[in-house]
Every structure is written in C-alpha cells, then in structure tokens.
Amino acid sequence: MPKKRIITFAEAINEGLRFSLLKNKNLLCFGLGVGDPKEVFGTTKNLQKQFGNQRVFDIPTSENAMTGIAIGCAINRCPVIMTHQRLDFSLLAFDQIVNNAAKIFYMFNGQFTVPITLRLIVGKGWGQGPTHAQSLQSLFAHIPGLKVVMPSNPNDAKKMLIQSIEDPNPVIYIEHRWLHDQKGHIEKSFNSKKIGKANLLMKGNDITIVSNSFMTTEALIAAKILRSNGIYADLIDLCSIKPLDEKAILKSVKKTRRLIVLDDGHDFLSIASEIISIVTIKQFDTLKISPKKITMPNFPVPTGYSLTKNFYPGHKDVIKYCQNIFDKNIKYDNFSNKNFHDVPHIRFKGPF
Amino acid sequence: MPKKRIITFAEAINEGLRFSLLKNKNLLCFGLGVGDPKEVFGTTKNLQKQFGNQRVFDIPTSENAMTGIAIGCAINRCPVIMTHQRLDFSLLAFDQIVNNAAKIFYMFNGQFTVPITLRLIVGKGWGQGPTHAQSLQSLFAHIPGLKVVMPSNPNDAKKMLIQSIEDPNPVIYIEHRWLHDQKGHIEKSFNSKKIGKANLLMKGNDITIVSNSFMTTEALIAAKILRSNGIYADLIDLCSIKPLDEKAILKSVKKTRRLIVLDDGHDFLSIASEIISIVTIKQFDTLKISPKKITMPNFPVPTGYSLTKNFYPGHKDVIKYCQNIFDKNIKYDNFSNKNFHDVPHIRFKGPF
Amino acid sequence: MIITGLFHKMKKISKKDELDLYYSILRIRRIEEKIAKEYINWKIRCPVHLSIGQEAIGAPLKKLFKSYKDEVVSGHRAHSHYLGKGGDLKKFVCELYGKKNGSSGGKAGSMHLTDKKSGFILSSAIVGNSIPIGVGLAYSKRIKKEKGIVLIFFGDAAVETGVFFESLNFAILKKLQVIFICENNFYSVYSNMKYRQPQNRKISEMVKGIGIKTIKSNGNDPIKVFETYCKAKDYVKRFKKPIFLEFETFRHYEHCGFLKDDHLNYRKKSEIDYWLKNDCLRKLHTKVNKKKLIFFEKKINKEIETAFNIAKKSNFPRNSENKKKLYA
Amino acid sequence: MIITGLFHKMKKISKKDELDLYYSILRIRRIEEKIAKEYINWKIRCPVHLSIGQEAIGAPLKKLFKSYKDEVVSGHRAHSHYLGKGGDLKKFVCELYGKKNGSSGGKAGSMHLTDKKSGFILSSAIVGNSIPIGVGLAYSKRIKKEKGIVLIFFGDAAVETGVFFESLNFAILKKLQVIFICENNFYSVYSNMKYRQPQNRKISEMVKGIGIKTIKSNGNDPIKVFETYCKAKDYVKRFKKPIFLEFETFRHYEHCGFLKDDHLNYRKKSEIDYWLKNDCLRKLHTKVNKKKLIFFEKKINKEIETAFNIAKKSNFPRNSENKKKLYA
Numbered sequence A, B: 001m002p003k004k005r006i007i008t009f010a011e012a013i014n015e016g017l018r019f020s021l022l023k024n025k026n027l028l029c030f031g032l033g034v035g036d037p038k039e040v041f042g043t044t045k046n047l048q049k050q051f052g053n054q055r056v057f058d059i060p061t062s063e064n065a066m067t068g069i070a071i072g073c074a075i076n077r078c079p080v081i082m083t084h085q086r087l088d089f090s091l092l093a094f095d096q097i098v099n100n101a102a103k104i105f106y107m108f109n110g111q112f113t114v115p116i117t118l119r120l121i122v123g124k125g126w127g128q129g130p131t132h133a134q135s136l137q138s139l140f141a142h143i144p145g146l147k148v149v150m151p152s153n154p155n156d157a158k159k160m161l162i163q164s165i166e167d168p169n170p171v172i173y174i175e176h177r178w179l180h181d182q183k184g185h186i187e188k189s190f191n192s193k194k195i196g197k198a199n200l201l202m203k204g205n206d207i208t209i210v211s212n213s214f215m216t217t218e219a220l221i222a223a224k225i226l227r228s229n230g231i232y233a234d235l236i237d238l239c240s241i242k243p244l245d246e247k248a249i250l251k252s253v254k255k256t257r258r259l260i261v262l263d264d265g266h267d268f269l270s271i272a273s274e275i276i277s278i279v280t281i282k283q284f285d286t287l288k289i290s291p292k293k294i295t296m297p298n299f300p301v302p303t304g305y306s307l308t309k310n311f312y313p314g315h316k317d318v319i320k321y322c323q324n325i326f327d328k329n330i331k332y333d334n335f336s337n338k339n340f341h342d343v344p345h346i347r348f349k350g351p352f
Numbered sequence C, D: 001m002i003i004t005g006l007f008h009k010m011k012k013i014s015k016k017d018e019l020d021l022y023y024s025i026l027r028i029r030r031i032e033e034k035i036a037k038e039y040i041n042w043k044i045r046c047p048v049h050l051s052i053g054q055e056a057i058g059a060p061l062k063k064l065f066k067s068y069k070d071e072v073v074s075g076h077r078a079h080s081h082y083l084g085k086g087g088d089l090k091k092f093v094c095e096l097y098g099k100k101n102g103s104s105g106g107k108a109g110s111m112h113l114t115d116k117k118s119g120f121i122l123s124s125a126i127v128g129n130s131i132p133i134g135v136g137l138a139y140s141k142r143i144k145k146e147k148g149i150v151l152i153f154f155g156d157a158a159v160e161t162g163v164f165f166e167s168l169n170f171a172i173l174k175k176l177q178v179i180f181i182c183e184n185n186f187y188s189v190y191s192n193m194k195y196r197q198p199q200n201r202k203i204s205e206m207v208k209g210i211g212i213k214t215i216k217s218n219g220n221d222p223i224k225v226f227e228t229y230c231k232a233k234d235y236v237k238r239f240k241k242p243i244f245l246e247f248e249t250f251r252h253y254e255h256c257g258f259l260k261d262d263h264l265n266y267r268k269k270s271e272i273d274y275w276l277k278n279d280c281l282r283k284l285h286t287k288v289n290k291k292k293l294i295f296f297e298k299k300i301n302k303e304i305e306t307a308f309n310i311a312k313k314s315n316f317p318r319n320s321e322n323k324k325k326l327y328a
C-alpha cells in the first residue's frame, strides 16, 4: 500500500476535477482561463487536453450568461463546474445565481435539479485591491437554495470538490488563493459524504475556535500557540458554511463555554455574526463570557502595501483575545510572519 | 398654521421626490415605469410632466448599465434616484452596485462622491412568488460603502428619501409594497438629519422590540397587544439598517434586559442575527434571557395562496414568544387578520 | 422576409395543418379569455400576462416541434408557448389557482411554468433570464448527443438586456441548434420601443449584424408564422446553426392582468385599430367553415370547463409544503 | 475605414503635431518599460497591465481632447490613456508604489487610476464596468450643459459583456456625445478572439448594426489613429451622436505583469512578427531626426527618473488610512 500522498491544494483541486470528469461523461468544466497556459493557477492542468474542448473550455467574458448556460446544462443532467478567477467577477451573475440556480428546484417543486458548482477564488495581497480581493461568502450563504463550502486544506479541497460536483444542488465552492500552494496529506479514497459536516481539527476544553478556509490556517497557528501556553482549544473547521454544522459548534461550546469565530468576510453580517447569534439564541446559558468575532473590517480591501498591513485579521487577534480572557501572558513571537505581509510565502510573486 | 397633514406612504415618496427635484436642478430620476401611466404605484406621479423627460424618464430593461450610468452621472454631481419596481431586478446590477457604487469614494480616496439612491420595492402576496418578493436587505447591508434605509411610515418615507438623496453616498432605499397605501401624519418641514438614527416608537421597561419597514407594522400591533396585557415594550424602529443605531438598541436592552428582533429577510445572516450578535458581544451581561429572532424562513417565497399562509412572520410570533417568557396568557384575537392573508388590506387587488 | 433561397422548397401548408393551426390558436384564445373572465372572482391570485393577440406564435409549436426533445423556454408572457407546445391544460389552470395538482404544486404560478413531458421546459419572470438557460439546454444536447432543437421565446424588451447579447454570442460561437424568437409587440409594459431602443431600430437587422441568420415576419399571420418556423427548423437542422426570428405582433389586454387598458392612451388609436384588424383570428371564418367552427368551440369549451372545474375543486397544497423541496 | 465623405475635409497633420505625437508615444513606451524594469525589485506590488505596443491609441489624447471637460474612462489596461490624456506622471508612479502621494493615496493601484484635473476620470479592473460610467458622464454633461466629449476605452473582451451592449443602446438612444474606443489586440489574457466570438467577427461591423457610426482603423499607425480621432470628434460634435472606433493593435508583453510570454506559444510566431514589424514606433527614426530623438529621449528619461525617484522616496500612507474615507 502506498503511503498517504502529500500534494498542494491546487493539485488536489486538479485531482478532484479529473476524478469527476472521468466519472461523469456529461460533466462540463468551463470558465475564463480554464484552458489557457496558466490553467487557473494550475488547478485545471491538462484537463482540456485529456477531456477535449467540448467539455473543458475557456469562455467569453460573459459571466451572467455563462452562469445561465451552466444552469441550462445542469437541468438537462450535464452538471457544470464553472470557475471565476476572482470571486468579485461572480457579482455579474447574481441574477442567474439567486433568481435561477438557487430557486429552480424549489420553485418547480423538485422537477429539476441544478447540479452546478461555482468555484470562486478569493484574492489577497499583492495589490489585489478593492475589486479583486473580496470574500463575500455571506452574500451567497444568505440565499436559500445555495450551498456554500470553504475548504481549508488539500484533502478537504479534493473531497469537498467531488462532493460539490456530485451534489444535485448549486454549490458555491470558495477557494482562497493563499491556500493554493499549501501542501497536505491526501486520503486515498473518499467516502463521499454529504456536504455539511465540520472537522474538529484540535481538541481542548478551554475555548472553542470556529473558522473556515484560509482563516483556519490562522486559527491553527493560534491554537498551537495557545496549547504551548497551556490553553487548550477545540478548533472547528467549518468546511461548509451552508449548511452549517450547528451541532458541532453547540456541542463544543457546551463544553468550553467560550467562543471565538474567525471569518474573512466583512464583519457586519459575517458568518461569525450568524454563528454567535445562533449560539446565543440556542444555548445562551452555556456561554460563560461574551463571544468574540475575528473578521474583516467593514472596509473594502485597499491596494497599497502599507495599507494592507494589519488590515487582515489573523492569529494575533485570537491570541490577544485569549491573553485577555485568560489573563495570561502568551508568547508567540516565533510564529509571527517575518516576510512580507502581502504574500502567502516567500516564493509567491505578483502580479496575480 | 395648517394642521399636520395625513397622506399615504406612496404620496409621501412622491412629495419627497418632488421636493428634491425642485431643490436640485441636476437631480435625475429614472427607472422602469417612472414615466408610465401607473407611475410606479403613484410614487412618481406627475414628476415627468413637471420636470421633463430629460430628468425623469423610463429606461430600457438594462438594469446593470443603467446603474452604471447613474453612477457616472453622480460622480459628475448629477445625483440620481433610480427605481426598481421589484428589489429582485436589482440583482442584475450587483456588479455596478458592489464593485463601483460602494467603492468609488473609498478607492479613489475621497475624490468622487456617488450620490445615488436606489429605490427597491419589496413585493409581497398576490402570488408574487420566488422572484418578485425577495427582501434582500442583508445582501446590501453587508457591503461596506453602501447605506441601507427601510422606512416604516409616510413621515419617515419622505424624510428619509430626502436624506438619502442628499446623502453623498450610495443609499439603498428599501420600500415595502404593503406600506404604499398606509396613511400617516406628516411633518411640515424636516431638519434633514443624517441617516442613521432609530426611532423609539413606544416606551416600556419589559422588553426591547427592534424592527424595520413593514415589520414595524407588525411590531406595533404586537406591542399594543402586549401593552393591553400589561407588558410594556420599547419599540425601536431602525429606519436605517446601515449605519445601524447600535446605541439605541444597546441602551434599551440595558434597561429591559430582553430582546426581540423582527426582520423580513431570510433568517440565516439576517439583520436580526447581526443585531443579536452585536448585543451579545457588546453587553452580554445585560441580557437576562436568550434573545429572539423573528425572520423570514430560509426558503424562497412560494407563489400559491395557501402556501404563503403562515409563511411570513408577524405580530403573532412576537406574542407567542412573550406569552412564553412572561408566562402569561395573552389575548389578541381582535387584532388578527380577518381578511385574505395575501393582501395588505381589503381594497388591494392583484395582479401586481 | 430577409432570407430567401437558403431554404429547401417548402410544401404549401396542408388543409389539415391549417385547420389544426386555427384550432390551436382558437384554443389558446379561449383559454386566455377564460382566465380573464375568471380573474374577477379573485381566486387566481397571481400576476398573469395574457397572450391574447399573440397566439399565432405559440400555436404551431406542437405540430412543428412535436417531440419533447424539442425544448421550449420562455419569459413572463408564456401561456401561448406553454399551451401551443402541448403543455397540460389542467396542470396549468391548477397552477394559476395555486392548487396542489398544478404544474409546480402551486409554488410557481403563471410566471414560472413547466411541463417537461411536452418539452416546455420552463419560463421565468425576470426579463431575459431564461435566454441563457435555453442556450445551455442546447449545449447539453450536443454533449449528450440528444436530438432536438431549443426554442427560446422573449419579448422586445429582452433585446435590451445584456444577457441576451451574451447568450446570442455563445450560441453563435458554438453553432448551437437554437431558434431565438422575439415576439415584438412594440411595448414593454406601457413603454413604446422608441423610448428604449434607438430610432428606427429593426431588431432582426440589428441581430443579424451579430452574426446569425434572421427572419422577420408578421406574427399575426398564422400561415406566415407557420412557414417561418418551417424554414427556421430546416435551417437549423441543415446548417447546424442557430437562427433568430422576429415576429411583429400586438397584445390586446393590459400588460399584466385581465383587463384592457386602452383608456390609458399609451398606444395610438390608429395603432390599436390596425392590429385588431390584423388579429391572428381574423381569417378564422374564411378558413374554417361554420360547422367546423361550432365543433371547435364546443370541444374547446368543454376542455376548458373541465380544466377550470378541476382547478376550482382541487385542494390547495398544505401550507407546510412551503418548507419542502428546497434542496434535492 | 468604413465611413468616408461624412466628415469635413481634414487638414493633413502638421509637422509639429506629428512630432508631438511621436514624443507622446515614445514617452509612454519609456514609462512602461521603466515599470517593467523596476517591477523585478518587487516594490511595485500590484498587478500591472502594460500598454506597450498599444501606445499610439492613448498618445494623441491630450493634443486632441485638451480640455479637462473632455473626459476619459478606461479599463484595466489604462496606462496609455492616463498618460496620453495628461494624467500626472508622479502621482501615477507613486500610486503604483502604493505611496501616500499616489493619485489615490495608494488605495487604488494600477487598475483604478484617476486624474480629474487632466480629464482622466477613472479606470476599472472589472472588464466592461466603466463603460456605463462613461455613458453616465456624457448624460450628466447634457443635464448640466457642460462642454466636452466622453471617451470610453475598452478591449476586445469587453465586447462580450452584456453591459457593453446595454450602455451602447442607451448612448445611441439618447444621442450622447461619446466616443467608444475598442482596442482590439485580439486577445483576452491568453484567449484568442476565435474562442470567444463568432468566426469572422468584425467588431466594428457588428457594432454598426446596433445603430452607431463606426470607424475601424490601424491602431499601430500613429497618423491614422490621429486622423481617426479627428474625424470622430468632428462627427460627434457635428451630428451630436456617439461614434464607435475600433483600433487593431497588439500587446508586446504578457497580459498582466512585466515579462514577455511568447514562449507560451498562445500567439503564432508569424502573428507576433507581423505586429512587431508594424509597431507604432517603427517609423520613429524616419519621422524624428536623430538630434531631436536624442533630445526626446533625454527629456523623457529625466522626467521618468524624477518621477520614480520621488515615488521610491515617498512615504507610504499610514496604515490607519485604510479605515478612512469609506463614506463621504
């Protein structure tokens, strides 16, 4: 038996796509850049070559119509996986996403399913700026009929991509650009469970930390620092934000009685707000102290190098809060980022 | 001195528009139906006649471009008030609203202002169904750079419309179709305060009820029933949901230590969730019991008559909750709706 | 007509087909009139956009695009396309009444029709937004090697939507077997084309410039409409390319609702008179003899009465259904 | 050129204007090359879409549309329009470096430029989405009875966006004084037009069908570009209508970034060779004598060095600025 393999998040997506395209001959994969030399940061590598340009193809800059076209294919049982190199571009397709994709199954009383997966890539850093770095999961998650997933590691990226594609409902698959190069173990095979279960990444009795996508990288750093300082956290990686694994969160908070939620959406109406309101409403009594949100400020993301410094929330904010509530001096110097703050790692270069 | 006048909500909007068009010769007013014989449910009555078809006009069915055109006019100091007869149609313009209108002032560091007001009319009842009855204030309120107001009565409708138009920022003005025929007193003149202050409509020490737009009609009914049963509520009508008058809410909850929030957006990521999370985070200790949300279900609005019955939340839900927490039998028969549940009043007829 | 010579010689329409065509038009007309008549009882509680005046365009669908593999999508004014394609009448009427046995169990109403069995896939209440869905259906047919053509119906206002152009571009680019059909009744609600599109706009000519064959025809002349569809079908199958049809026509009733609204004077009297004189049913009496006509009317009437009676008597769905079938 | 005869007799371009034109092109070229050269130091930390190869289209703007009342909007590849219109060089370079004295204090970067004083209103990173803004500017000018024309720049991919058609429709309908300028470099990122638009698409002809005058011209021939603008300006002012220009051209560098990417083979060698041979600067030596050219280069070099030195030395905005100026 081969050992567990280690691959990057981008490679995991590529594997998930290839697996799905092989499995379902009617599955289509399109989007700007899907068939070009850079192949969407390597995620669609060699797919057009292998599956031909009828199933895997580049599209005109027509985000709205192409989403409707995806829906048309999907209701005739050609599932579609469509890619946006930046989440921001999907705003052009909001009519199709909200008025059609999300509603067709319900509205026609179950007579059509809409198996589309929209891959939305969230930009960050290197001057992506106000219109190329939005993390708008809240907009999608508010809409009944959509599912929204946000994987945080290669294994989940592959597993959840396959789940999303096989799910008969429209799924918004949000992938953070800064995860693409992260490496991780990958399971040999997946029992393709349904979307909606969170992962408990670390266990502890002192505090519950909930996060998703790239914020889980930050949460993991924080949780490890805390552990080395004698504070033990339950770290829940949501995986799916809609449906939300309320049970996992409620159960953990019942135990820890403290809650921090990380989300890189704008603070007002963030997933973090929603989770805090759920916990408050459903089990008010389990909370010992007021819960904490760690979210993006209610500002667009600026472009300039200095301006993005300290703009994004991260592990430091978790530590600071814990320092406070546990009244403890926590050392974490060795974990802080010594490189440029606007790239995920030193090899990462702009411009995109 | 003439007495306070009583006019309808639709008339109040009409007055607000006329006032603003008179005041600023560069103000434009456009949208589908603005100049047609029905004049957007009477709200744009006679405006085209009075101000000409260069300033007040019907448009092509091009929601996205027309929003961009409004922005172009606005940055050159021609403010625009644009109307959508259903909020649902504005989804076509999400790119312009989110990527341009909301960001231009920030992105260009204050060099342009974007004084546009988007009037979004929320449909309800008479089979408006999944794509003509959405109340998506959460989508707009999540976006930094937008303001979102939701008046609940004629006086506020006029006052806040004028404020919105005079505000140098993009304002989403959400108006509920069922309010159009409601009558109310109207002040003689307005000191045009800034957007963002809530109204305390009723005063009480027992519970804080927060609501907006048409839900305030329901909240008022509930609060009156409660009062006649010896339960006294602070009733806060938000007026603006972004910016949100946190102070007013926090102050009231400090006093009543109980909180209900009504909102007709879908429950998940509703304004109600946000308010509850704010109160929980900022003054956890002031809450005596877990707060309550009264919101739209996480489902599209169905079309059929029977299906919309008991679909919308309302005053009964407030009563039920209070019955429970105050452990009291509350009589409210005389307030319940004896007519068809899918029209605001007996004179209201379909189809639109 | 803009194109000639491109098509196979067409046979003249047979007498039988002509009778069937008039039957189909008359049937749609009577159903729509019945809706208008019943509406005043306030039991049909959803917006309706009647097709009265425009029936000739929907009427031939079943005859010419018989297979359920020939698929139709449409917009808010879809009754005639639904009925013309052979959509189930009872389910349709029940849907208007919001009943359990409606085509979508009452969840969708007049603006969102469907009857897959007949090949009427769906209609949508948002102007323009079913156009790409039709194009997607056509693309999926290629992938699955399915037979059939997709027909996409929309009004003159849809030509102002960006999604129309985006969809057209893709259909042409990929040479999809789609017939785009614009029912140009010159109005969007109360707004004449001149307020919305450039002066002297000829929709079919404009669209031709985008790179697609177009035919413009009189949408009120049943025979011309029929022949135009024949040509279009032939073209699409032979050249494996999409085609665009513009049918000029006229709506008799108000935009949305069950009344006439000519007292509002948004359309000129001469215009109204012209079109009424050219109603698609004007030649009914010369084309269908009296006996046959009486037979037609009776048959149609019976079908309608049955359908409406069923609809009225049918049960509403339980209101708990409103929280079902959100996710598959 | 598609249209002739419609325009006043044009004077031949004067020698002085021709020199100025070459100066402007050369200046933009050198600035872009400097950005490319400096980029490797990783101090310009934002995406850049260089205009190298396409400068002839931006270069004449200041001369022909001198007033700040003649307004320009553009897209992601806006450097040449910004510089050509007379946008401040120092503010531009500072903006690229994310510095406090950049045109938007570092908040916007290369993809969102502005310099109101010069009439360069704004550019946007979302394909197509500044087009309606330009149309809106033109509409507001009518309302305010302001002078000036609006020029809207975009690439060949923007022609695939719905908002382009919607905007065009409105501009034609309202007879707005707009010059639409499509810089057709045949590629959207790595994707040739043939993957995105119908076979044999002629953009200007397609657009003409929508109801607007169009001129297609060689975007790499400085004199032709100059003359085309003259005609367009004359047309817009005389007929009080919009016009559409298509300039065929070619980008030398990668879509986004500071390198060449011809090793990726997405463009044919013959194609590249053809266009390089027809670079807008190829006649520089025959048009500008050696002495003058040396003078040009020196002057430009000095201006550039100054600007970059200032940019490098300038302060970053405090990072607390990132939470300022959200609302006016």
Ligand SMILES: Cc1ncc(C[n+]2csc(CCOP(=O)(O)OP(=O)(O)O)c2C)c(N)n1
Pocket (backbone or CB within 6 Å): B032, B061, B063, B089, B092, C049, C076, C077, C125, C126, C127, C128, C154, C155, C156, C157, C158, C185, C186, C187, C188, C189, C255
């Ligand atoms: C995107 C959008 N904008 C506006 C509306 C409101 N609306 C409903 S029908 C209609 C007119 C459509 O006119 P046309 O396409 O010519 O069809 P007709 O009603 O004439 O058959 C409008 C504007 C809508 N449904 N969707």
Ligand SMILES: Cc1ncc(C[n+]2csc(CCOP(=O)(O)OP(=O)(O)O)c2C)c(N)n1
Pocket (backbone or CB within 6 Å): A032, A061, A063, A089, A092, D076, D077, D125, D126, D127, D128, D154, D155, D156, D157, D158, D185, D186, D187, D188, D189, D255
């Ligand atoms: C709506 C949208 N979709 C996709 C992108 C990504 N994108 C940036 S530039 C570009 C290519 C544009 O090509 P073209 O308009 O021909 O301009 P060129 O780069 O050739 O100058 C694309 C697809 C975007 N910025 N906006």
Ligand SMILES: [Mg+2]
Pocket (backbone or CB within 6 Å): C155, C156, C157, C183, C184, C185, C186, C187, C188, C189
């Ligand atoms: Mg019409």
Ligand SMILES: [Mg+2]
Pocket (backbone or CB within 6 Å): D155, D156, D157, D183, D184, D185, D186, D187, D188, D189
């Ligand atoms: Mg290009």
